[in-house]
Amino acid sequence: MTYFGCAAVSQSAGEQRFGKAGMTRGWILVEQPGPWGPNAFAKFPVGLDLLERAREWPVKVTAIRRHGRAAPGDERAAFVVSSSAGWVERVPFSALESLDPSVALADSPPGLGVRHRWPLYLVCTHGSKDTCCAVRGRPLASALAALRPEETWECSHVGGDRFAPNLVCLPHSLFYGHVGPADALGVVEAYERCELAMPFLRGRSGTPEEGQAADFLLRSRLGLLDVDAVGFVGSVEVSEDVFDVDLSVRGAVTRVRVRCRDDGNEPRALTCSAVERHDSWSWEIDSVAELVG
Numbered sequence: 001m002t003y004f005g006c007a008a009v010s011q012s013a014g015e016q017r018f019g020k021a022g023m024t025r026g027w028i029l030v031e032q033p034g035p036w037g038p039n040a041f042a043k044f045p046v047g048l049d050l051l052e053r054a055r056e057w058p059v060k061v062t063a064i065r066r067h068g069r070a071a072p073g074d075e076r077a078a079f080v081v082s083s084s085a086g087w088v089e090r091v092p093f094s095a096l097e098s099l100d101p102s103v104a105l106a107d108s109p110p111g112l113g114v115r116h117r118w119p120l121y122l123v124c125t126h127g128s129k130d131t132c133c134a135v136r137g138r139p140l141a142s143a144l145a146a147l148r149p150e151e152t153w154e155c156s157h158v159g160g161d162r163f164a165p166n167l168v169c170l171p172h173s174l175f176y177g178h179v180g181p182a183d184a185l186g187v188v189e190a191y192e193r194c195e196l197a198m199p200f201l202r203g204r205s206g207t208p209e210e211g212q213a214a215d216f217l218l219r220s221r222l223g224l225l226d227v228d229a230v231g232f233v234g235s236v237e238v239s240e241d242v243f244d245v246d247l248s249v250r251g252a253v254t255r256v257r258v259r260c261r262d263d264g265n266e267p268r269a270l271t272c273s274a275v276e277r278h279d280s281w282s283w284e285i286d287s288v289a290e291l292v293g
Helices: 006-012 045-053 093-098 101-105 131-147 181-192 209-222
Strands: 026-031 059-065 078-082 087-090 120-124 152-155 167-170 174-176 201-204 230-239 242-249 252-262 281-290
Touching: 006 131, 026 045, 026 093, 026 101, 045 059, 045 093, 059 101, 078 093, 078 101, 120 131, 131 152, 131 181, 167 181, 201 209, 209 230, 209 242, 209 252, 209 281
Parallel strands: 026 059, 120 152
Antiparallel strands: 026 078, 059 152, 078 087, 120 167, 167 174, 174 201, 230 242, 242 252, 252 281
């Protein structure tokens, strides 16, 4: 019997995925062997303290484990990742107790451990947060672990349960949704070419929703796949749900006016356990203009 949860509802409705990747700009990854409860760090006081210290920063503290819940090696893994600067450092597990979460926002690694060659692939399988994350995430984690065993980690909640299976590619913090096991190879091979797998892209986290949406829509129009071909400069709301977004493209600044609107679907739950129903929205381009001077 197929489980028809929030992700299947979202996918069958054709909900737009892009523009929904959140604001995370840095990551702290902590190996925490499963199973996980609703809070993956509930039995790990250092992790709970780290979560609390990270609240004031756009830094996500995330539990990771190997697929199949394999036991950790001689020392549990811990990584600091800067999505804005594009680096990964593996740090000693003992360093977590006094780690300043803001180091994940720095231009260069803190020098506590060793520079780690990216990529890292995170697949959300946090079933106690949302059933879809487990039911849909584990087959993707299995497929990806077979393809990239050293780079792949199951992870705790990353948000966007209805887009499960969710895959995050680090260090660039690219969020992909509704990625099936058969799609895994294409997505990771694109990332390893420093390209985007556009059909599954939720966005590059760290910029506001309108910035992620404008980036996706402009790339789609121009056929730009290179991860760094488009950069967010800034945005302003010019009227209700209408934004002017400035993007750097090929050395010039392009202004994209985007509009957010109700997508016309019936209100639905954002997670499997949610009682409240929400309207869903989609983004479209109103205009594009290259700025001079």
